[in-house]
Amino acid sequence: MSREQTGWVIRNVRVIDPFRDVDSIEDIYVKGEEIGEPSLSTDYSVVDGRDLWLVPRLTDMHVHFREPGFENKEDLLSGSRAAAAGGFTAVCTMPNTFPTIDIPSLVQWQRDQAKNIGLVRIFPIGAISKGQEGRELADLYQMACAGAVGFSDDGHPLRDARIMRAALGYSTTLGRPIIQHAEDPALSEGGVMHEGSVSQQLGLPGIPEEAESVMVWRDVELAGLTGGLLHVAHVSAQGSLEALDYAKRRGLRVTAEVSPHHLFLTDAMIREWNFKPVTKVNPPLRPDGTRQLLIQAVRRGLIPVIASDHAPHHQDEKDRPYNEAPFGISGLETFIGTILGVFIVDGLLDPLSLFRLVTVEPHKVLGLEYPGLTVGAPADFTLIDPQAKWVVDGKKFYSRGKNTPLEGTWLQGRPVATMVGGQWTMRDQEVLR
């Protein structure tokens, strides 16, 4: 990212900086790529920050950018633009591409591409097993050296307990987590939505919550056996919360994330959308009882991270009979509006606590460093208008994936500007590259 001569000052902005545990009105100076000293110089371009929030290093640790291999769904450029539009300064890309990101050179390639694009910091996730086939461990060490910040066979649950045990064992030597998409395929096979009264009444094949939770329990036991770093992706089951509670009591190194759609929507949406597969996502949307428990688990710190599981698909693929359409929601550009709607509008969390889940907590999980908004820190932050009311329109997404069950929904709160390394990547919903 090239050095700018003139700096910026964001005046009278509400700074919500979970890295320093600060929530106060400040002026933020940007000089070159970094946060600068306060200055009386008039060389700084002024941005009026009144009524806006400024949050550093918003990070989405679970996105699918599909490149290489599935560029009709998304690529690193379109995904990066979606991230910038959604207010993110950093993302972690999942390795279920073609070829799979399972060797160091592919990790390096993704990072080089991201640097050229320059819209968002990309921290790649490498595969746990070669080809994500679940049979042999990939070279986790060399991928970590090349910049992988975690490992996951996401999309393909790691069903072999022996390989999972080995991966967790290795994670202790790397300081990077094993991120599991927990799903017992024997219990979920053929399922397309949550198994419960709605699936039974619509006659759609169901996926019980236990398909997820039995594997979370197993993995927690393996984390106990190995001392490994386990991160449970997109938690969506009551039993998984019990397992996380148990892990916490035992003091295991187990963390978890939840996706905004599981906090905001329920399986009743499948009926409301008249079988349109925009609601089809894995893990599936759950009933309201589970949704409430997930929200509580976030509030009491049991789930420390919120991540989008941004899973774009081409319109033609989503436009199929329900059973045949692929799983996934394009989630980057509705993320902030959704989580503000769930936690802030209803007063369930204060902004500082909420933004911990998308800043300092994912950094901790992944072993990443960021000092917060201190002089010399990379100038990565997002300006958010917490009052803005807007209607979701998938056609306007920067992502190639227009697939959202929030289409036509009113949200409150949206990012209005994003800066990465001292460069604006988005202003007023306009991505600047």
Next chain:
Amino acid sequence: MQDLVALESLSTQDIESLLDLSQNMAEILDRPIKKVPTLRGKAVVNLFFEPSTRTRNSFELAAKYLSADVINVQQSGSSVEKGETLWDTARNLSEMAVDGVIVRHQVSGVPQQLADILDIPVINAGDGSHEHPTQGLLDALTISQAKGSLAGLKVAIVGDVLHSRVARSDIHVLLALGAHVVLVGPPTVLPESYEELGVEVTTDLRRALSDADAIQVLRLQKERQNSGEIPSLWEYRLRWGITSQTVSWAKPDAVILHPGPQNRGVEIDSDILESSRSWVLRQVRNGVAVRMAVLFRLLGGGRGDE
């Protein structure tokens, strides 16, 4: 009423008026000359993505008795393989000035999705495990012909309810008309959440059949054994089969229904099927009447009362 996708979304009034009309149509079927000119000049498509000669023939006859033209389109395999999507197929047919589409598909929800994109009426001829509304209507018509009215009757639906579109349509029409519905079958294929709708759900066949006025026997798909949901057809027959012994638990004048085709000796014994309690042939006849009523109501034969 614009389409007939699911009985769940129909009002009791709609259901009653369709059943009255079906009864009139049944009387037309008793005439020596059945053909009436009501839908002359109208064309309907039988768009079947899953083979079913019985249902297709029934719709075809119904349309022809009303003097409509019928085109049969049989498609197999998934739409994906063909390149052309199912929506393209339907849109093309609709452009050919067809007046209605009758659709059968192995995936739940496809008729609803079609109804959302097509301007012409869509009639669901069975979608996945979701609904089979004309079957639900013909079952209700048959029971009411046998018993006079459905209000207060106990109707047992026996078998693989979870995968049955027939059961779902039956439940909605029977509840709407005031029947008491009991679902019974193996625990692996019993959707227990129907209790929320006031339906009794049990694995105990004797309990389900006691005092029953009507028994709907569902077809057991052989694949339930391969999927591990039942141990064997023999075990199934032993515990949930309708035999002369189990049928004796019901009221002496209880009627037996089956949507067909039957697996004789599995879910139902031949002697029961051929007994005087069995109304399965009347179901077949009523199927044509109900489909005539639905086509008449949706394809412009209506009396402007909707």
